[in-house]
Amino acid sequence: MLNPIDTDAVIRDGRVAGAFPGEMHEGVAWWVAACFVVVSRAQQMAVAHDGHVTTRGFHRRFCRGAINAxxxxxxxxxxxxxxxxxxxxxxxxxxxxxxxxxxxTRDGGRQTVTIRLYDAEGQLLAEDTGLAKVREMIATDRVPIPVNDQAKGRITMRRDLVETT
Known part of the structure; x- marks a missing residue:
């Protein structure tokens, strides 16, 4: 695995979070997304971000990881x-x-990137509902990759779902 992370420090307490740069890098978002798709067996998922310039890079990588699981x-x-x-x-x-x-979030000169995962019922993913499995897959370098191009998903802009709320 290129650029490994301390999975126990970063994937805990119902979220994936760490200082950027340092504890996290954009590749972590790809890994988390691909593992989350496999753990949740998701055929479809909604992904959003806070608009922060740093978050946008993580968001792009997360979406790419999700379609390549x-x-x-x-x-x-x-x-x-x-x-x-x-x-x-x-x-x-x-x-x-x-x-x-x-x-x-920014605290002085430190940026912390956070990825919160939600199950199909809208509840935050917890240790016993999949977060531990995501952490284990990344820690043991078992991040899923696409089996072929036909198995690849697609990213669709869905601002219409946000504007109706």
Missing amino acids: QHFSCQVADLGEANEAQLVHAMQALGNSPGALLST
Whole structure:
């Protein structure tokens, strides 16, 4: 694995979070997304971000990882900038699909990137509902890759799901 991370420090407490640069890099978003698709067996998912310039890079990588997870052909509804309530509404509108919200906070000179994963019922992923499995897959370098081009999903802009809330 290129650029490994301390998975126990970064993937915990119901989220994926770490200092950028340092504890996290944009590749982590790809890994998390691909593993989340496999763990949740998602055929579709909603993804949103907070609009921060740093978050946008992580968001792009997350979406790419989600569409490239094994044979799942996951369809990503890219909501663009949205808050948690808008994300959960979009997840419900998509037929109770899982989702992810990416954000960046700044404390002095330190930026912390956070990825929150939501199950199909709109609840944050917890240790016993998949987060531990995502962490284990990344820690053991078992990040899923696409099996072929036909298994690749697609990213679709879905601002319409945000504007209706």
